[in-house]
Amino acid sequence: MILKTFLIESRRSFKLVFTLFLCSFLFGFAAFSSFELKNYIEKLFSPTEWGIDLAILPKGTSPESLKRSLLTGRPEGLIPVALFKTLQAQITDEQRKSSLTQPTFKALGFLPYQKNGSTQIAILGNPEDFFVKDDRSIWSSIKLTDWNQQIDDLSNLPNYKTPEWGSQVLMGILIKGESEPLLKLKEMINRRTVAQAWVMKAGISTDDQKINQLETALYTFTCLIFLCLVPGLILSFIILSARRNEIFIVLKEIGWKQASQLQFILLQIVILFLIPCTLGVFTSPLILNWVNYLFILG
C-alpha cells in the first residue's frame, strides 16, 4: 500500500518528482566531479616522479603530453612496435657481445587506452624494476594491463591503426639504464627514427599559477552549481511535503498508522534523494571520461 501510494503520488506530481530526482542526481554528480576534477588538476600539474631515465615518444610529443596521455588513456601520437623490437634485439646483442649478466639498459613499451570509462596502460616487455610505487610516482595511480589484452580491446578502434604500421603500434618506450649508453641511444633515436627521446627528470610539469587558476575556476563553478541546486532541492521538498501532509490527513482517516507514514516519508527520501544522489556520484567518473574523450581530447 505504501509503494502504491508513492507511485500514484509520483505520477500525480511528476514534474516535481522529476525535478527533485534531477537535482539530487546533479547534487551527487557535482559533489563527486568537483572532487575528481580537483584530483585531476593536481595530478596534471603536480611534480612528477617518473622513475625512468629516458622516454621515447612520437616526434612532436613532449613529456607533458606523455603525462596527459597516461592520465586520460588517449595517446597523442604513435610509434611502431618494430622500434621496440629493434631495441630489444640491440639489448640482447650488446649483452651477448660483452658477456654481461645485466643489460646496460632495459626497455618497456606502453600504449594507453580507455576501457569501460577507465584508463588502462598496456605494457609490452617486462615491467619488473620499472615502476617505483611511492606517493609521488605517476605510476601509482595507473592501471597496467597485459599487452595481449589490448589487442582484443583495441582491435576495432581506427585511432589505434596507421597506414604504415597497421595495429602494430605503441605510444612510446620507457628506458631505464646507465647514463652513457642512454645518451648514445637518445642521439641514435633522434637522428634515425620516427621517434624522439627525452631525458626524464622529476618535476617537469609544475606550473603553480595554472593550478591556482584552474582550481579557482573549479571552486567557482562548484559554488554556482550548489547555489542553484540547494534552493531547488529545498523548494521541491517543501512543496512535496505540503502535498504529503494533504495525503496524510486522508490516510489517517482511513486508518493508516503513524509508522506507515514514516515509512512513506523514508521511501520518498530514499527514492527521490539518496538513490539519484548515489547514481550521480557513481556515474560522475564515466561522464567526465566521456566529456574528456569527446570535447577535450577528441
Add this chain to the structure above:
Amino acid sequence: MNVQNLSFSYVEKPLFQNLNFEFKSATITLIQGPSGCGKSTFLKLVAGLLDLQSGQIVISPNSKIGYLHQDCHLIDHWSIQENLSLVSTDLVKQKNFLREFDLQMPGATPASQLSGGERQRVSIVRTLLQNPEIVLLDEPTAHLDDEQTAVAMKLIKTHLGTKTILIVSHDKRLFDYADQKLDWKLQVSR
C-alpha cells in the same frame, strides 16, 4: 463498542466528563446536539485521531474503523479513482457505487474540481468500499439533496447494515433512518 468513563477537554474548556455508552452492531445511532458540544470530538476519539485523556473506548480487536470527516477530506490532486484505490482495488465495485450515486469517473480529473456534493458522495463511496466494522459519519449529508440523501442512506443500510454505525448530524432527514437517537447535550449534562 463500549465507552467507559470517557472525559475530554481542550486547554481551557472541558467538553464532556465520565460518559458511558454501549453501541451495538447492526444499529444506526444518530447523535444530535448543538454545535461545539463535542460530538465530532467524540467521533475523532473513537477513530483514534485524538488521544484519549481519561476513560476508555473498548472495541473488538482488529476492528476496522471508517471515519467520514465533515469536510470530506480527499487528496485534491488525485483523481476519484486514485482516491478510492486507497481503500479498495475492486474497480467494478467502485464503478457500481459511483453509478448508484450518479457519479462518473472522469479519468485523471483531480478531486479539487469536484463540487461539495460530489466530494461528499465520493467520501461516502470511500467509506462503503472500506467496509469497516465501526462506521463514523460526521455530517454525511450536509451537501446532499433529498434524493442523494436517500441514495446514500439506502447504500449505507444495504452494505453496512450489519455494522456499528454512528452518525453525527443536524439533518432532520436522517431521523427516519436511525435505529436510535442520542441527545448529546443531555448525556453530557447528566
